[in-house]
């Protein structure tokens with residue numbers, strides 16, 4: 369099959385099926401936002417558009433928090449079902465395998481396509497939507513929003529990051545506020561600036577309400 373819009377629609381349908389019922393922020397809407405943001409970045413930065421689109425759509429299809437698959441089998445079987453050329457499949461799997469955030473074990477992708485998809489995925493973890501996703505994830509995991517006694521950890525390894533059960537506010541310091549300076553492309557950096565500033569304003573407001581600072585002058 370050639371890479372038609374019909375094919376992309378059909379791939380989106382297959383991914384919607386995988387994510388049905390998920391409330392951890394890995395729904396099809398996250399996938400679509402990453403896909404659309406990656407296309408917008410590609411328009412400025414270049415890179416192979418089909419590899420970028422396929423990798424964006426399939427980037428969470430074998431996420432370890434959701435699926436028990438090995439060797440990216442969900443992504444591979446969706447691509448096989450759509451007769452994607454084996455060389456393109458390998459490029460897509462290569463991109464997907466490098467983009468995930470793993471504390472200080474995170475890797476920088478060695479292709480432009482990987483850098484763009486990683487940036488698009490990270491942009492969806494910050495700003496207003498990133499805040500929403502963090503609290504949705506924390507709620508599903510039974511985490512407290514915030515605990516003044518619990519200090520966040522710095523420089524976590526991959527295993528520490530994945531086994532961490534801290535509060536959602538700590539997740540801002542352990543991941544979300546770090547992402548702006550980790551963007552690979554200048555285009556993503558410029559989008560990240562505003563989203564980052566919005567998160568900082570949110571945190572200030574959160575603490576002001578928590579500690580009653582907005583009630584100090586009644």
Ligand code: ADP
Pocket residue numbers: 392393394431433467468469489490492493498501502503505506532534535536539543544
């Ligand atoms: P990625 O899309 O890079 O795979 P993750 O799977 O790590 O990202 O996270 C998916 C979403 O859930 C992101 O918005 C992320 O910030 C959020 N999230 C992950 N871990 C936590 C956590 N411990 N507390 C709150 N939110 C989290």
Ligand code: NI
Pocket residue numbers: 398402427428489
């Ligand atoms: Ni993602």
